[in-house]
Amino acid sequence: MTDHDRTWRIETLAVHAGQEPDELTGAVAPPIYQTSTYRQDAVGVPRDGWEYARTQNPTRSRLERAVAALEGGSHGLAFASGSATTAVIAELAAPGDEVIVSDDVYGGTFRLFERVLRAKGVDARYVDLTGDPAGALGAALTERTRLVWVETPSNPWLKLIDLAAVAGALRDHRGSGGERPVLVADNTFASPLGQRPLALGADIAYHSATKYLAGHSDTVNGVLATSREDLHERLAFLQNAIGAVPGPFDCFLVLRGLRTLALRVERHTANALAVARALAARPDVAVVRYPGLAEGPHAHPQAALAARQMALPGGMVSFLPAARAGRSPEERARRFCEATRVFTLAESLGGVESLCEVPAAMTHGSVAGSALEVPASLVRLSVGIEHADDLVADVAQALDRA
Ligand code: PLP
Numbered sequence: 001m002t003d004h005d006r007t008w009r010i011e012t013l014a015v016h017a018g019q020e021p022d023e024l025t026g027a028v029a030p031p032i033y034q035t036s037t038y039r040q041d042a043v044g045v046p047r048d049g050w051e052y053a054r055t056q057n058p059t060r061s062r063l064e065r066a067v068a069a070l071e072g073g074s075h076g077l078a079f080a081s082g083s084a085t086t087a088v089i090a091e092l093a094a095p096g097d098e099v100i101v102s103d104d105v106y107g108g109t110f111r112l113f114e115r116v117l118r119a120k121g122v123d124a125r126y127v128d129l130t131g132d133p134a135g136a137l138g139a140a141l142t143e144r145t146r147l148v149w150v151e152t153p154s155n156p157w158l159k160l161i162d163l164a165a166v167a168g169a170l171r172d173h174r175g176s177g178g179e180r181p182v183l184v185a186d187n188t189f190a191s192p193l194g195q196r197p198l199a200l201g202a203d204i205a206y207h208s209a210t211k212y213l214a215g216h217s218d219t220v221n222g223v224l225a226t227s228r229e230d231l232h233e234r235l236a237f238l239q240n241a242i243g244a245v246p247g248p249f250d251c252f253l254v255l256r257g258l259r260t261l262a263l264r265v266e267r268h269t270a271n272a273l274a275v276a277r278a279l280a281a282r283p284d285v286a287v288v289r290y291p292g293l294a295e296g297p298h299a300h301p302q303a304a305l306a307a308r309q310m311a312l313p314g315g316m317v318s319f320l321p322a323a324r325a326g327r328s329p330e331e332r333a334r335r336f337c338e339a340t341r342v343f344t345l346a347e348s349l350g351g352v353e354s355l356c357e358v359p360a361a362m363t364h365g366s367v368a369g370s371a372l373e374v375p376a377s378l379v380r381l382s383v384g385i386e387h388a389d390d391l392v393a394d395v396a397q398a399l400d401r402a
Pocket of ligand 1 (some may be wrong): 079082083084106108111155186188189207208209210220221222277348
């Protein structure tokens with residue numbers, strides 16, 4: 001059954017792709033196939049290819065089709081977490097290969113490259129790709145480069161990377177095995193509503209689906225999309241061979257979240273802009289970072305790229321409080337996060353509820369002491385879908401008390 005039409009807009013795809021009514025009953029909510037195996041019609045003859053649930057599960061297949069459609073790719077693959085997805089993609093690199101990574105990434109991504117892959121002989125190099133990506137890549141690419149891993153907007157600094165420029169700079173390069181390096185874009189912060197990396201030249205669009213795709217802070221999940229048959233074949237093999245697959249109920253939760261993704265990201269964006277503007281207006285805030293803040297002293301240095309590359313700048317805001325009343329910025333960052341009432345102090349992001357955290361002490365502990373170290377006074381906000389006025393008031397009262 002065709003579940004969607006490629007001409008549909010992303011809001012329509014979010015509701016319908018992979019979400020066709022159940023063939024058996026017409027149930028409009030996706031059935032959860034909570035099974036580990038399938039009866040075979042004869043020895044070695046699985047019905048319609050359904051053989052074993054690590055390899056294939058109908059609920060997971062729906063999610064994989066949905067993600068492929070939302071990212072404008074031909075194939076999707078789902079995993080037990082974003083980190084499991086990272087680990088599987090990283091298997092594309094063999095000992096002796098190199099990986100170029102943008103220089104501000106989720107702490108767990110850094111940890112995997114540094115503490116798992118380096119020991120296996122895969123070297124990661126961290127490069128600032130914000131200013132002149134072609135020049136920076138020209139200096140960093142070698143005949144051993146297998147992967148280029150970029151996060152845009154990045155976690156936690158919300159740096160942006162021009163994906164089309166990076167893809168262009170890789171086009172004629174021959175890296176490991178004489179092949180063009182594979183460009184992976186971590187699209188977790190933007191969501192496909194914000195930008196679609198495959199259309200900009202990335203080979204793989206990646207998500208911690210734990211975040212905006214699922215959207216309700218109730219599951220851990222990871223997905224990728226690609227239009228390259230060779231990559232899909234290899235990654236599907238690795239998905240089954242490594243076995244870090246999500247359970248069907250978790251796939252159902254992400255599918256349910258996807259149906260409201262478009263509405264949620266619009267609201268996240270509107271609220272984040274309101275919060276960023278409120279922070280920017282305060283004398284006791286030293287730095288605000290929000291890709292949608294285009295004017296004033298706290299305008300994002302890459303606001304023009306955001307306007308060009310992103311349909312919506314999304315719901316993530318970072319800021320550094322200034323010192324005040326004898327309290328250091330670091331102390332104020334901690335006090336702020338402990339004083340909010342609407343924002344919940346917690347790791348993760350992308351759920352309907354607003355969250356706040358101090359990355360240096362929480363999500364990014366693994367980059368401490370490295371070139372990617374994050375200041376102890378940086379606060380990261382995941383702005384939820386509550387009323388903007390309540391969020392702005394909460395930020396104001398918490399800063400007043402910090
Ligand atoms: N990529 C980004 C940008 C993230 O923020 C995270 C988690 O916070 C991950 C990847 C890893 O995803 P997961 O926590 O689902 O393993």
